[in-house]
Amino acid sequence: MFKRIKAWAKNLKKQIIILYLAYKDKRVPLYAKIFTACVVAYAFSPIDLIPDFIPILGYLDDVILLPIGILIALKMIPKDVIADCEVKAKEMMNNKKPKNWIVGALIVLVWCVVTVWVVIKMYQFFS
Known part of the structure; x- marks a missing residue:
């Protein structure tokens, strides 16, 4: 199996x-x-x-x-x-195996942008 x-x-x-x-x-x-x-x-x-x-x-x-x-x-x-x-x-x-650092960097960038956006929205909500 x-x-x-x-x-x-x-x-x-x-x-x-x-x-x-x-x-x-x-x-x-x-x-x-x-x-x-x-x-x-x-x-x-x-x-x-x-x-x-x-x-x-x-x-x-x-x-x-x-x-x-x-x-x-x-x-x-x-x-x-x-x-x-x-x-x-x-x-x-x-x-x-090929390593695609550009795609990896793009995924990290997207996560950073989303994290910053969530933090800003939470700050605005609790202020």
Whole structure:
């Protein structure tokens, strides 16, 4: 059972990389790029719809919502693009994983802006 879960997680990771690569491909329609970007951002984001610390429910979004989003995104992308991205994803997974510091910095920036906004609103509310 543990091996099946590990294989499922590895396949999920590969599909996220495929979507990431497909998002950057010029052959993908705009609507598919937007949806794919949302799915990839959600997969890499530390923010969940249901926080992970909530027992059982916290992991449902990772187990149900993310695979459904991946499935829908893959259906929107042309098959030839997926085939090309699968090859690239396999190479990336065999080699060193890329680090996207720009996206990481953007997520940290968004969290900082949200935190400052909440603090300002709380200060205004309690003043």
